[in-house]
Amino acid sequence: MNILMFGRSGQVATEMIRRAPDGVSITALGRPNADLVDPRGCAKIVQETNADVIVNAAAYTAVDQAEKDKVLSNIINAQAPAAIANAAAIRGIPFIHISTDYVFDGSGTTPWKPDDRCAPLNAYGRTKRRGEEGILAAGGQWAILRTSWVFSAHGNNFVKTMLRLGSERDKLRIVADQTGGPTAAADIADTIYRMAMRMTTGPKVGGIFHFSGTPDVNWAQFAREIFMQAGLFTQVEDISTADYPTPAKRPHNSRLDCESLKKIFGVERPDWRISLRRVLDELGRLPSPAKGGSRAA
Template sequence: MILVFGKTGQVATELQRQGDVTALGRDQADLSDPQSCAAIIADLKPSVVINAAAYTAVDKAEEEEAMAQRINAASPGAMAGACAHLDIPFLHVSTDYVFDGSGTRAWTESDPVSPQNAYGRTKLAGEQAIRAAGARHIILRTAWVFSAHGANFVKTMLRLSETRDALTVVDDQIGGPTPAADIAATLLTLADHMRDRAKGGTYHYAGEPHTSWAGFARAIFAQAGRDVAVAGIPSSDYPTPATRPLNSRLDCAKLATDFGIRPADWQSGLNTVIKELNP
């Protein structure tokens, strides 16, 4: 059995669509209670655990860092500890926000980490707790996740396009939009490898080619056939409580070398999502 923490999030939804998994929502697994999460693993004794749940309200985390720390760090650490005790693999979704967002080169797994906001700090603490627990694990860092479910940039842009014919969108943050469906497929492939005791560690997985949020918005409107003009603006013109990284590029070469998994083609994934949203 593949046990998934998370049920309604973007990646968790896709995991349920694509795999034979047991997914636990908030009513079944309280991620603010680390020991209860560990107890679930000890009781169910799955063959693999995937943590696709997190505190993802980036701006709100600036005011609720203690809660985000419990959900994003203490609970994954407890889950990994339970997996270590049972000698089963643990897969965990992390983020590009563990980096400081400087430069223009794509981040590799060995680059120094230096998160610039509370969300990033708690996700980094989760990575550290997982490694310290001693479980066979894969930490999969990703970025700019989108799908036909939940709240995400694609759905926001399409909603705004219903009443607007022009938008201003940040143009100096660069990254790789990543379809949740591709993240889920990658996690399921990695879970199969880990069952066979393949080596684990930390990996990057995101979409290519790299673009800005404004460039992503233009692609969304083009594929959806929406006539909306997009003007690029600097991040300084759109202040938020949490600092966003300017450079969210992730180098995915290690995942390709070790497992043959190539970066996601976000333009193809976007086409699939738009067709689902507008059948």
């Protein structure tokens, strides 16, 4: 199977390259080769490819900055995926696109199902939802994989930020009224490969699916687990979203119902705590047996 992927240096794209299964060839296109600010150029690449599957692992992900860069984020997150999806549909090539929990308003406490009403709270979420709508309108065979709270040993993410701050400070104030499922980029990559295999063999399948790690936690609980596993003694003080204002509003409830992904593709929700340990090991941040560690208060 040959995969053409938009994205090369992001968290998921990096893991896609590293974790390609035997028999799978992946061509990863970075910005110099395929810039999503040029939707027509991206569509032209799809028109000329001999790939079996197209994956879009690239996006404008600076959530707060998107409040100012509305035009740019819309081109990258909405117009480019729609153009790629249209080209893939014309060619009859399956298309897999990564989306986000931020398409929902975060109300309630019930996990969001793929067909629940979308009502994004911020510009980033709105552009990602427009991208989804463009893919739906394109037709063809496609799958949208919504995920949340992505972390890895690469790029910028919550785990790496907590490791840095936890090494510098004795106490941190962390938001505790936003709940979701932390998700390792490696687990997302493995899931995309499984989806790609299924979409290119047997009856056609597709649609919108959710994927996140388990158990669901808030950011403060996530931070405590990071510190415990890394052997850091940083204390965590729970605060509310109102105590930590940001340019972009964040959803309080990012829980995702992942049952349809399990039913169609056989993918179970992974325990993010196990995946976190692998990331910390890669970063060289696991304490030695002699050094030990303690769960942060």
